[in-house]
Amino acid sequence: MTFPGLQHVAITVSDLQRSTDWYAKLFGADPVLDEDEEGGEFHHTVFALDGGMLFGLHTHQGRESKDTFDERRTGLDHVGFALPDSASLEQWGKKLDELGVQHGGIKKAHYGSGISFRDPDGIALEFFIAPGT
Structure with a gap:
């Protein structure tokens, strides 16, 4: 059995509209999905990239940590x-x-x-x- 490739990446952002606008310009495309998750835990905005990869922006309904990104912290580099x-x-x-x-x-x-x-x-x-x- 081979290990599967990545299907999507989701990152938490501090300002969804600002990030959506920024990534739309970078990707040259609008999101394909923009909705609250059915359990109400988070909102996601998702872009479809070439090769079937999805790239999501998440907000956690005001419950984000407010920490700034630091690649030296355990988690995403x-x-x-x-x-x-x-x-x-x-x-x-x-x-x-x-x-x-x-x-x-x-x-x-x-x-x-x-x-x-x-x-x-x-x-x-x-x-x-x-x-x-």
């Missing part, structure tokens, strides 16, 4: 988005510039290359290509 090649990585760097999103430029390592940036809550994101692509 960052979310990486796969790109096919270095040309795509360069294009996304330009797109981030157009959107006014600060980033660290293309960083190259033996395990691959990427561009790191943060969302409005400071959640670490990355565009990444495997080595040799």
